[in-house]
Amino acid sequence: MVGASSVIEFLGKLIPGYDYRAKKSRLNTDRSVREKMVRDLKKSASNLKEVSDLAYRDGKREIVDHIKDLLKTIDLFIVEIEDAPFGQSPLFKVDTVNDDDIDHMIEFDRDLVEHLQIITKTSDLIYDHVLKGETSDIIIQVRKLKKELEVMKNTFSDRLDYFMKR
Amino acid sequence: MVKEPLFFKDNGDMGDVYAAAKQIIDETHLSRDERARISNVTEERFNQLTGKFIEYDTLDEENKRYQKTIHDLRVRLLKGDLNEDEAKKALDALAGDRDELQKKYGDLVGLLDTQLKNIDLELATLETREQTLARERDQYHSALHLEVTWIAEGEIKEIESIKEILKKKRQSLVEEKALIFIKTDELAESVSLVEDVIGKRSKRYVSVDDAHLHELNFIARFDTKMHTYPVKCFSPLDGTTYIVTEWKSHYHYDSGTGEKAGGLDDIDTDNGNLPLNMGSVYAIEEKAFTYFGKGKQKIVIEAFSYCNTKDYADLGFDTRMVTLSAVMSVIGPNIQRAEEGNYFHALGIASPTGWDDPVIAWVQGGDLGSSYLSRNVAVCLIDSASGEIYYNPHDPRIQSYIDYFRPEFDLERINKMKKLISDEFLNVEYLEFEKIVEKLKEDRFIIEKAFYALEREKIGRVKFAEGVGLVFIR
Numbered sequence: 001m002v003g004a005s006s007v008i009e010f011l012g013k014l015i016p017g018y019d020y021r022a023k024k025s026r027l028n029t030d031r032s033v034r035e036k037m038v039r040d041l042k043k044s045a046s047n048l049k050e051v052s053d054l055a056y057r058d059g060k061r062e063i064v065d066h067i068k069d070l071l072k073t074i075d076l077f078i079v080e081i082e083d084a085p086f087g088q089s090p091l092f093k094v095d096t097v098n099d100d101d102i103d104h105m106i107e108f109d110r111d112l113v114e115h116l117q118i119i120t121k122t123s124d125l126i127y128d129h130v131l132k133g134e135t136s137d138i139i140i141q142v143r144k145l146k147k148e149l150e151v152m153k154n155t156f157s158d159r160l161d162y163f164m165k166r
Numbered sequence: 167m168v169k170e171p172l173f174f175k176d177n178g179d180m181g182d183v184y185a186a187a188k189q190i191i192d193e194t195h196l197s198r199d200e201r202a203r204i205s206n207v208t209e210e211r212f213n214q215l216t217g218k219f220i221e222y223d224t225l226d227e228e229n230k231r232y233q234k235t236i237h238d239l240r241v242r243l244l245k246g247d248l249n250e251d252e253a254k255k256a257l258d259a260l261a262g263d264r265d266e267l268q269k270k271y272g273d274l275v276g277l278l279d280t281q282l283k284n285i286d287l288e289l290a291t292l293e294t295r296e297q298t299l300a301r302e303r304d305q306y307h308s309a310l311h312l313e314v315t316w317i318a319e320g321e322i323k324e325i326e327s328i329k330e331i332l333k334k335k336r337q338s339l340v341e342e343k344a345l346i347f348i349k350t351d352e353l354a355e356s357v358s359l360v361e362d363v364i365g366k367r368s369k370r371y372v373s374v375d376d377a378h379l380h381e382l383n384f385i386a387r388f389d390t391k392m393h394t395y396p397v398k399c400f401s402p403l404d405g406t407t408y409i410v411t412e413w414k415s416h417y418h419y420d421s422g423t424g425e426k427a428g429g430l431d432d433i434d435t436d437n438g439n440l441p442l443n444m445g446s447v448y449a450i451e452e453k454a455f456t457y458f459g460k461g462k463q464k465i466v467i468e469a470f471s472y473c474n475t476k477d478y479a480d481l482g483f484d485t486r487m488v489t490l491s492a493v494m495s496v497i498g499p500n501i502q503r504a505e506e507g508n509y510f511h512a513l514g515i516a517s518p519t520g521w522d523d524p525v526i527a528w529v530q531g532g533d534l535g536s537s538y539l540s541r542n543v544a545v546c547l548i549d550s551a552s553g554e555i556y557y558n559p560h561d562p563r564i565q566s567y568i569d570y571f572r573p574e575f576d577l578e579r580i581n582k583m584k585k586l587i588s589d590e591f592l593n594v595e596y597l598e599f600e601k602i603v604e605k606l607k608e609d610r611f612i613i614e615k616a617f618y619a620l621e622r623e624k625i626g627r628v629k630f631a632e633g634v635g636l637v638f639i640r
Contacts, residue, residue: 121187
């Protein structure tokens with residue numbers, strides 16, 4: 001099993017100032033995690049938008065529709081992330097949070113970041129393949145990407161539930 | 167008319183892009199974790215090594231104290247302050263200390279062996295990881311997997327540098343181990359230092375003045391030969407013979423009076439005649455560019471005199487021949503430097519008290535060629551009192567340097583041969599060149615010159631006889 005310190009180190013390298021222990025930095029950490037998610041999802045959306053434009057130019061309406069559907073899901077997810085009411089969570093109001101809660105928060109963040117990295121990388125790869133003309137199974141790949149996005153959305157909802165119910 | 171697709175040509179499948187992305191991410195994490203692990207392990211190993219050196223230093227101090235006690239005992243015995251029985255008793259009393267030191271050195275060797283095993287294990291792990299990465303790097307050759315390739319290459323480079331550090335550390339441990347063996351040999355020999363005096367087994371007595379004269383004589387002759395241009399120096403490492411017409415890198419050194427009297431204050435150590443273990447070094451350097459840049463050493467030719475300076479300071483004389491462990495302790499650091507700098511080092515060491523039989527047997531190599539210590543270093547030993555020179559005749563690396571280290575000039579050698587040949591010639595009608603070479607064991611060109619010199623003095627004639635070769639005839 002991966003140690004907590006290595007997870008914190010891993011997240012610390014991706015998110016500046018990552019720390020849930022001190023009250024003053026807890027809210028900022030949560031905001032930074034969400035900002036990172038939004039930033040990377042926008043990057044993926046931008047890649048997919050490019051692919052969609054190329055498909056439209058080549059008259060591939062079916063592909064355009066699938067990507068459009070995925071882009072809509074990303075947009076909705078971004079709104080969900082930006083508008084999530086984390087500030088109201090009791091976890092951000094108390095001075096000290098027990099270790100279990102901190103461990104759970106870190107665990108959620110790690111899962112989210114891992115999903116995020118895979119989604120970003122997959123959209124990069126899809127774009128690269130399109131530039132090489134390897135496109136025969138693109139719809140399957142877009143569906144897989146959407147599925148990964150749904151899993152990430154669920155994780156995010158679970159995280160929100162956990163935060164609010166504490 | 168249907169427009170030809172520009173990008174969506176369906177040339178092939180994307181494959182499992184999701185799985186590829188996941189693999190790339192996993193590889194990135196794994197690579198980072200592996201690097202962190204290697205870094206931690208290396209640091210831990212280095213810490214262990216530092217601990218070892220502290221222990222070594224303490225032990226070395228104990229050894230020095232023991233050696234000083236033995237030296238003092240020997241000095242008192244030679245000066246007549248102790249009789250033989252008292253010396254034997256004192257020697258027996260020191261047996262416990264000696265055994266204890268030998269045991270501690272043995273334990274230290276065990277510790278070093280464990281450390282070497284650990285390093286070997288770590289190197290093997292790194293090799294395996296390197297091979298896996300190399301496979302991955304070659305497998306993911308498409309542009310899509312450039313990231314994995316970069317990660318693999320980055321980690322391979324890091325592994326290479328860590329391997330290099332570990333290998334250097336390993337080498338230093340091996341050298342450390344060799345030094346410990348020398349120390350244990352010295353401990354084993356320490357008893358004989360006193361026992362030899364008791365049993366009066368000394369073969370030669372060399373006074374401080376004689377030792378100093380021999381030292382000056384040896385170094386001066388070596389310097390003269392090295393300044394008889396052109397000097398030809400052969401490097402077996404690059405197979406090149408360098409012809410020197412001017413030395414740009416040359417210096418002398420000596421041990422100074424730092425080693426005086428083993429700490430005894432009541433002895434006149436300001437005696438200007440003390441031998442100083444003088445040395446003379448000539449180096450051939452090559453610059454990457456003709457006019458600038460730091461020169462890289464290609465060949466170093468070094469001659470130095472080696473004496474037991476403590477005995478000369480304390481007693482005014484020495485009777486001890488140089489032992490194998492002493493020779494090894496002198497040559498060891500030279501090998502290390504030559505291998506690090508990757509240059510060839512020809513070493514001539516002179517001793518006024520001569521060399522122990524095992525040392526002579528070692529340097530001459532015998533059938534086993536045991537004198538071959540390193541590809542970078544070749545050694546010859548000179549008895550500066552008798553003028554004899556010992557080297558491995560089967561080692562071509564040292565042969566071209568023998569004449570520079572030999573304590574005689576060519577003219578002296580010719581004169582010596584002239585006398586010997588004249589004596590031989592008294593009772594015979596002629597002398598065969600080949601037989602004389604074999605009998606007098608001198609270089610062919612010296613014998614030949616001696617023949618012609620005798621001919622000029624009208625003692626005989628040099629003639630070529632069919633089937634016999636060169637002969638010296640009446």
